[in-house]
Amino acid sequence: EAQVTQNPRYLITVTGKKLTVTCSQNMNHEYMSWYRQDPGLGLRQIYYSMNVEVTDKGDVPEGYKVSRKEKRNFPLILESPSPNQTSLYFCASTSGEETQYFGPGTRLLVL
Amino acid sequence: LAKITQPISMDSYEGQEVNITCSHNNIATNDYITWYQQFPSQGPRFIIQGYKTKVTNEVASLFIPADRKSSTLSLPRVSLSDTAVYYCLVGPPPRSNYQLIWGAGTKLIIKP
Numbered sequence: 001e002a003q004v005t006q007n008p009r010y011l012i013t014v015t016g017k018k019l020t021v022t023c024s025q026n027m028n029h030e031y032m033s034w035y036r037q038d039p040g041l042g043l044r045q046i047y048y049s050m051n052v053e054v055t056d057k058g059d060v061p062e063g064y065k066v067s068r069k070e071k072r073n074f075p076l077i078l079e080s081p082s083p084n085q086t087s088l089y090f091c092a093s094t095s096g097e098e099t100q101y102f103g104p105g106t107r108l109l110v111l
Numbered sequence: 112l113a114k115i116t117q118p119i120s121m122d123s124y125e126g127q128e129v130n131i132t133c134s135h136n137n138i139a140t141n142d143y144i145t146w147y148q149q150f151p152s153q154g155p156r157f158i159i160q161g162y163k164t165k166v167t168n169e170v171a172s173l174f175i176p177a178d179r180k181s182s183t184l185s186l187p188r189v190s191l192s193d194t195a196v197y198y199c200l201v202g203p204p205p206r207s208n209y210q211l212i213w214g215a216g217t218k219l220i221i222k223p
Contacts, residue, residue: 004154033211042198042215043155059212090154098143102154 002027004093004103012109013081021076021106023091029101031094032074033058034066036087037105043090049074081110115214117199122220129186131217133199136180144175144182145200149216155198159184194221 004025013019025032033048035058045058049068063085065077078085091103116134123129135144143162147155159166161173161182172185186193196218202211 035213040215043213045211045213048211092154098145098160099157100147100155102156105152105154 002101004091004101006089006091006103006106008106009104010107012111014111015082016080019078019081019108021078021089021091021108023074023076023103024072025074025091025093025101026072027093027095027101028071029093029095030071032068033092033094033100034064034074034076035090035092036060036085037090038087046076046089081108083110086110115199115201115212117197117214117217119215120218120220122222123189124222125190126188129189129193129219129221131184131186131197131199131219132181133184133214134181135199135201138179138201139203141203142201143203144173144179145202146171146173146184147198147200149196149198158197189219189221191221191223193219195219 007022030051034046035043036046037043044060046060046064047055047058047066049055052068052071055066055068068074086109089106092100094100143160145160146158148158149155159168159171159173161175163175166173174183196216198216199214
């Protein structure tokens, strides 16, 4: 089954404790993105990647890092999380027809 | 970058046609317009995409006027299961810089 998976689905952490949210797709897509979703603000793109070893900033990249060492994986890294990074995070993978397929989401709470 | 405006919420009734309009005054020449649907606790799901004029698929139609400064998503004969948030998205195809701008979403509530 074609899908995008994210782990963990829920995470509670404390300020400053590094964390990684994993994202994996099995559709051999070149393009992947990370979004955060906050009430009243819709989805905002954090980072995107057009291919392996090619990443670029989206709208709200501050406080986040990504890597794309292989095509299927695109982890999101928070080196020193802060409470304003409490949010719902989505990973997306884009087909050649430019349709984005979204993961199930990761709900993060930073205390 | 395009600034996107769409209504915060809309109500309608089962069996009606629903039209949701999105404003994107600063749309760039190579930007596409895409609409996604999102149910609670799920990721957004692709509905339809277009560049100009009219696009129709099995679930919706997308109307884009010649100036492309707005677009209208049309859902024919809605049902209760169409209750969701609908997002308008403007951006270039992935083969360019791929920075995408999303509207804040329109919460559509369908009543029996």
